[in-house]
Structure formats: structure tokens, C-alpha cells
Amino acid sequence: MAPRTATAPDRLPSHPEPADIRLEAVLHACADPMRLRIIQALAADATPSCGEIGLACSKSTATYHFRVLREAGVITQHYQGTAKVNQLRRDDLNAIFPGLLDTLLASAAAQSGRTTET
Amino acid sequence: MAPRTATAPDRLPSHPEPADIRLEAVLHACADPMRLRIIQALAADATPSCGEIGLACSKSTATYHFRVLREAGVITQHYQGTAKVNQLRRDDLNAIFPGLLDTLLASAAAQSGRTTET
Numbered sequence: 001m002a003p004r005t006a007t008a009p010d011r012l013p014s015h016p017e018p019a020d021i022r023l024e025a026v027l028h029a030c031a032d033p034m035r036l037r038i039i040q041a042l043a044a045d046a047t048p049s050c051g052e053i054g055l056a057c058s059k060s061t062a063t064y065h066f067r068v069l070r071e072a073g074v075i076t077q078h079y080q081g082t083a084k085v086n087q088l089r090r091d092d093l094n095a096i097f098p099g100l101l102d103t104l105l106a107s108a109a110a111q112s113g114r115t116t117e118t
Numbered sequence: 119m120a121p122r123t124a125t126a127p128d129r130l131p132s133h134p135e136p137a138d139i140r141l142e143a144v145l146h147a148c149a150d151p152m153r154l155r156i157i158q159a160l161a162a163d164a165t166p167s168c169g170e171i172g173l174a175c176s177k178s179t180a181t182y183h184f185r186v187l188r189e190a191g192v193i194t195q196h197y198q199g200t201a202k203v204n205q206l207r208r209d210d211l212n213a214i215f216p217g218l219l220d221t222l223l224a225s226a227a228a229q230s231g232r233t234t235e236t
Binding site: 023 | 141142150154217
């Protein structure tokens with residue numbers, strides 16, 4: 001197996017500044033069952049890597065969903081060694097849209113509960 | 119000008135049952151600046167017709183946006199004579215996703231205020 005390349009600074013993904021986070025982009029990022037699941041997993045465990053969130057999709061699809069969340073300002077992604085670690089931007093989101101993230105998480109939980117009941 | 123045709127029962131638009139309203143669809147419906155504006159207008163005035171919400175777009179585009187909101191379960195549309203009247207599904211949404219609509223409205227207001235400041 002070939003050795004994995006070292007993490008170069010230019011591989012660090014870019015993130016929107018808090019002032020550039022738009023509500024429409026946040027809602028679009030959350031308007032997908034897989035991305036909702038990612039947000040729920042990040043809310044339950046502060047810093048899982050992409051691989052630690054068991055998503056039923058290909059790696060490239062998972063990478064795409066994480067990127068949508070990052071570009072919308074919902075999560076940060078940074079490298080720890082060769083692993084990409086994801087975190088919810090709780091403080092930024094709460095400062096810009098107070099209560100939105102918690103309400104989205106509660107709504108997702110309510111829907112999960114409703115789906116389980118039926 | 120040709121007379122407008124009468125409202126036939128089969129022209130009544132369909133609406134999802136509360137049990138069929140999905141969070142992803144609600145968020146997608148709200149993830150658009152024009153549709154956010156419609157929701158804000160409906161929150162401020164209970165039952166405006168499509169024409170009473172001054173949207174800077176063509177009639178067909180406005181019709182499309184109202185349809186997205188209706189099919190997601192965010193609004194109801196019904197005819198009063200020949201006018202299509204729109205209403206937020208406040209009670210249904212609050213029962214399914216408590217606090218979501220108010221938080222979305224507050225977030226949209228926060229963003230409008232932020233945009234005005236800059």
C-alpha cells in the first residue's frame with residue numbers, strides 16, 4: 001500500500017466567514033436526509049471524522065455532503081494527521097441565527113421519532 | 119378582455135396531510151430568498167392573495183414559488199372567487215415541528231436586519 005501523502009497547508013478547506021453565512025444556504029444544507037443525519041451525529045459526538053459517521057453511501061457522496069455543509073457555514077473541517085475532522089459551527093450559528101440549530105435538531109429528532117412510530 | 123373562468127372544484131390545489139409533511143421539504147421550501155419573503159409576508163398579514171405580496175418576479179415564477187411552499191406543507195392555497203388566497207400552516211407546522219416556523223421567521227428577520235446594517 002502506497003504511503004499517504006502528508007497534509008499540506010493548501011489542502012485545508014475554506015470556510016465562509018460568519019458575516020457571509022446566509023440563512024438560505026444553511027437551510028438548503030439541512031434540507032437533505034443524509035446531511036440532517038450528519039448534523040445529528042455531530043451534535044451527539046463533538047468531533048467525529050467522516051469515517052466515524054456511518055453513512056450508507058459512497059465515500060465521494062459523503063465527501064460531497066460534508067462539503068455542502070462546510071460551504072454553507074454549518075460545519076468546520078480540519079485535518080488531524082490524515083483524518084478530516086468535522087465540527088458543528090454552534091457558536092457562529094447561534095450568534096447569527098439564535099436557536100436555529102437547536103430547533104433544527106429538535107425537528108429532526110421529532111421526525112425520526114414520528115418515522116419510528118409508524 | 120375575456121371574462122375569467124369560474125372556479126371549478128377540480129382547480130382546488132392539493133395539500134399534503136400533516137403526517138406527510140417532511141422536514142427536508144419544509145427546509146428546502148424555505149431555502150430561497152423569494153420564498154422566505156413570501157413566508158414573512160404571510161406571517162405579517164394572515165391571508166394576502168398572491169398579487170398582494172409584491173414579488174419582483176414574473177407571475178409564473180411567483181406561482182412556482184407558492185406551489186413549492188404548498189407542496190412542502192408550509193402554506194395552504196384556496197380560492198376566494200377568482201383570487202388564490204395563501205395562508206401559513208402555523209398550527210400544523212407547530213404541532214409537527216414545535217418552534218420551527220417562529221425560529222425560521224426570527225432568523226429571516228435577523229438576516230434582513232444584518233443585510234440592512236451593512
